[in-house]
Amino acid sequence: MPWLIARLVRTGFLTLCLLGAVGSMAQQPTTLVVPQLGEPKTLSPNFASDSLGFAPTSNIYSHLVAIDWGVNKGTGAYGDLAESWSTSPDGKVVTFKLHKAAKWHDGKPVTAADVKFTYDTIIAKKYPAFVVLKNVREVTTPDDHTVVLNLIDPEIGFVPMLAQVSTWTAKIYPKHLWSDQDGFDKGPYVIAPVGSGPFRFVRWEKGGLVELESNKAYFRGPAKVDRLVFRQVTDVNVARAEFDSGRLQFLNYEYAPPLAEIVALRQDPKVRVVFTPSHFSRDIQLNLTRKPLDKLEVRQAIAHAIDREAMNRLAFGGFWKPATHASVESQGDLINRAATFPAFDRAKAEALLDTAGLPRGPGGWRFDISVTNPNCPDCKAMMQVLVQQLRQVGINAKLEQFDQATWFRRQAEKNFDISCYFTRYGPDPDAYREHFMTGGGRNNMSYSNAEFDQLATRAATLPDKAQRRAIYQQLQGMIVRDLPYINLFNEQKTTIIRAGWSGFNTEPEAFDKAITWFGYYSVVPPGK
């Protein structure tokens, strides 16, 4: 008998423990840990570009209009705080209607005055977002939920560009908390932000931990993740080890494993691998002020010497998509499919170089050239292959690598021969101007074509989509003919996600819902 009582007591005790465990599990908040390579410098995103702060602040703050990986579906911009917007026929007045239910984390309503205050401050202080807001003559607020932006010049691409820049440095700040500060870099809310986004700020433990919790009063409905924690994980290998052991639920493209390992990862039923194209490419810029790159035949020869398939295989395990047009796949019908870069043909490359007066010398070399790249792994891998492919046709190419700040400076000073680059084609095709117009901010090649400049300027003001498309296709034809740059690949981001979790911003189901490329609002934990 005693043994029976003992048995019963033990069973009862175990059952209670189990119930307790189940009960506490049911109440346990779902936490998503987002690894980041470093710690944010500040949680006030508007005064300077702090790339490590983009992710936390994009979930704390809201934007007037936002953009995310939905560019792949063709969505240029969608409203965050703005419910809708319209542009006047002359293209100079953009009127936004705001959501009436949006509230700050301290309970006060979000009004047009907050938007006006934010943009006026950015314009007055020339903060980074000034690059797009400089075309705003005046911000007016006819009522509490209407914001009118009066532009200086008509700009068709204004709203998509505003959406893009907003996701970095033009988030909407609460006027009632910031109006007594001189600028966005002072005051208590720099490190303890109050926003109107789907997550509210809880704490920032210096040393690499920012904790956010779901905003239950969010006007679109609370997020399904209860706690969002941004954790500094400085080593890519350690992050991968943590993911493999189940302690991290996903790894974004900063931690993407070498593509050679993707094959094995795809076989694992517990892991999902997601490839997401962007509206950037990976290409090479050719410095037209350097000899012999100033000769068209030399540039054509270089184009013929490039084997994109081989580069894809060697650098990306075959997983990236080569680009043969002066555009990327996400741009859809804007692509001029008839304008293609020269095809891989070594014989032709050699013949062109001979005709250009650059025969192979006694050592087998025609001329020297240096190749460089920004400090990112895919660029590095590609340029290593490019150097070999150029050497095959007798060009004595050497790879030179620098840290990011140095590379950037050298590009700006036009101190390079060939450099890997990340040309942008969206969210609005006006991006071509930045890269190819005479004096364009990213025109490191010193490309100058008066006809191009004229057409591109006109297209920026044309409201008719079909007319714009025709011009941009014409511009692509010019670029492919003149070869100031050679497009190589559509940029692709790799995300690995644990089975059971879904809705990450790089997945199709989250397009146009995630709210910025760094948003975690649409994430669905297992069981919900």
Add this chain to the structure above:
Amino acid sequence: MHVGLLRFVLLRLLQLVPVTIIVIVINFLLLHLAPGDISTTLAGDNADPAYLAMIRESYGLDRPFHEQLWRYLVQIGSGDMGVSFRSREPVFDEIMLRVPATLLLVGTSLVLSVVVGTSIGTWIARRPGSTLDSGISALAVGLFSIPVFWLGLMLVLLFAVRLQILPAMGMTSVDGPREGIGRVMDVATHMVLPVLALMTVSLGQYVRLARSAVAEVMGESYITTVRAIGFSERTIMMHYALRNALLPVVTVLGLQLGLVLTGAVLTETVFSWPGLGRLIYDAILARDTPVIMGSFIIMSATVAIASLVTDLLYAVIDPRVGLK
């Protein structure tokens, strides 16, 4: 005696001033020579030329070199290290936030490797040339040659991934206790792997040092005398031999003490340890000049203080050494 000691310490501390000025000038020059500046980091993707120019102007980066240097020297002279370009927080605060984490990590591993290493080295020096001695000496060289970041990653793989008994990243758990004994235990658990990684490498150094120093001392005639008098082997080792063999150990310890704030960048990177080494590395990449300069000043002060402490220790250990 006390007055002489005080004068000695004061003179050495005074030497810090010219040393710091030289450090500032040389490093300012080096930073200035490196291409690139903070403006491109702050501008991000949209490098609007007007914004870049504005940043350069507001930080005085467009002024000539000697003017920038003079302004900085004056600023330091008034005790102000300035604010970080990236965060606008005072440089001193940013650095001091990270110093405890690094001191904890490097200090602990230093103490452990000195104590354990010297003990092992002394122990095997009793029988120089024996199999045990050769075996452990070879192992010590092996340990000394291991790259610390590789060792760190191997430890992570074994203890954090395979066995899952120790954490792999950071100084605290995400959901850990914020204060009290719970937090101390949390930090301690997180310290095990990084300290083990750092310690293993310098352990080998101290084993070899102590072994050769003690073995040499054991051959001296006064040891034979003391043995003849009848003291126990343990007393001979600890009281007579080790005391005299400590000088080389203290020398190396002094050198490593100087590097205590920056000698762990690789370990801090592998384990995401929020330390000073990593702060300096990030600041250099971003060209955050005030943080870099502030860190260099503190580093040189640390080296100077460490060498002062070493000299004082010499005087304590070896009566032949006098302070001048």
